Amino acid sequence: MQPLKAWLWKIAAALLGLIVLFNILEKSVLSWTVINPGYTGIKINRLIDRGVSKENVVTGFVFYNPIQSVVVVYPTFVQREVWTRSPNEGGAANEELSFNTKDSVPVTIDVAVSYLLDARKVPEFYTRFRADDISSWTHGYLRDTARNVVVALGSEYAFDDINGVKKEEFLNRVAAELNHRTMPIGVSIQQFGLVGALRPPPELANAVNAKTKAIQDSIRTENEVRAAQAEARKKVAIAEGEAAANRALASSLDDRLLAWERLKLQRAYIDKWNGQMPNVVGGEGGGMLLNLPAPGAQK
Template sequence: MDTVKIPLGKRGRPSIPNPVRGLGGKVAWIIMGLVLLGVIVPSTFTYIGPGNVGIVIHKLGGGVDRKPLGPGLHFRNPLTTGIEEYPTYMQTLVLTRGQTDGSAGNDEINVNSVEGQPVSLDVSLSFELESTRVPTLYSTFRTDIQSIQHGFVRQTIRQALQEVVGGQEIAAILGPKKAEVVNRTQALLSERLAAYGFVVKQFTVNEIRAPQAVMDAINAKNVMQQQALTAQNELQKNMYQAQGDSIKAAGRAMAILAEARAQAEANQLLSQSLTPNLVQYEMTKRWDGKMPQVSGSAVPMIQLPNPR
């Protein structure tokens, strides 16, 4: 009898899904999502600090919004827009020979006087930016405010000073007309920078330098003028003193003359009033009734007034 062998196989086990493997994939996606959110979300908000405005730049078209963003938190699309923050508070541009008072280097302004002599000046300009004009300012120069200050604004200051200083003598600039130079230059700067949103608050000339030979000539001239003024004052003093002495002498002479005239008139009146009877009367008033003591046998004769 044939025996039929039936092959016996291993019993299969039911497949069980791996929870760790599935959870690991989800965690990876979650982490990636959080990273993306951490990168994208902060860039979708922009904070503009106090005293500043934000310029909205459209990356696709390259244009600039005409209305700036004010201080505070603002939402934006980081893929299509960019924000450039600009200060509007008061700033001071310092232009000096040395690296002092905020000057970046030798930023002195060099111009020529009416005589053609070189003049160098240390100046400073305080200004604010009009917030509504800031987008236009950025569209014009496409750079930060510091670059605009040391470029366009500095050249504008130099041009204004050349127009004003170029019509004056060095001696006048250093002396009586310095304030006029400052005021006229500030007026020109206010007018020319206003078109770009600058509001000029104050313009100052801190120091003026001229060639040493010119300074020596000015100093010598000032010394001579001072000496001449001193001599003139001394001459006037002597003239006034002489006039005073003359007036005093004339007064004394007039006083003596008046006194002499008064004495002469008094003598004349006195001589006219002296009569023999008056003299005899005065003698009688002063006689004490005693006979004068005389030696000899003669008897003094006393003449009495003759009554009438």
């Protein structure tokens, strides 16, 4: 009986070992993931590799041993991030950027940045930053770099310039310098711009608003003056036209035309006469009015 029991215990132990082995094999051999289009994955040997080579880049279906390896996936399409003061846009924390202008005006700005990760440089990117999640790099290294560039370039402009005609120049310079600093690590800046307006201190903002209103009022007044001058010129032109027409008409009325008009008036009077002579003479010339008796009346 003893040998039989020992043999049964050996069989049970072997079966248990097989079950454990199958579980290990299932986890190690059958573990897999899918790298979708627009993403690049890198397989990292956590036990051997200290770095990542181009041979570690994987796409499509990837099988790996989860005990020994890990697969990190990075997006290789354009990424956009917003850093603002508002908790309703971008992160919940205040992520605005701040700097001082050339004339020592403290300014805060909300910005949006778009960037593209070069798939060919993903291994070097991971080796340098060890970022398993691209967002941690975005809100860490990239934001710090952008803030440094904004501080450096913002100090070269006066507030009125950076808030006016040179705003576009400032933003273009920030984008170019940020791109210059990130290109060596495989990241190209696609766009960098403001979200909203620059925010100076409240007292300066009020002064800027007052200045803007004064400029707008001045422009409106100038437009009204121009409109009034145009209307005056229009009236003068009309009057001059009418005067010229009258002069032309007067010059065309010679003596023969006036005599003809008088004859027309006399003819019209004759056509209307009823054959009776007037019974009143005098008036303006004689200063006296006389009643004339009708023909055949008694003297």
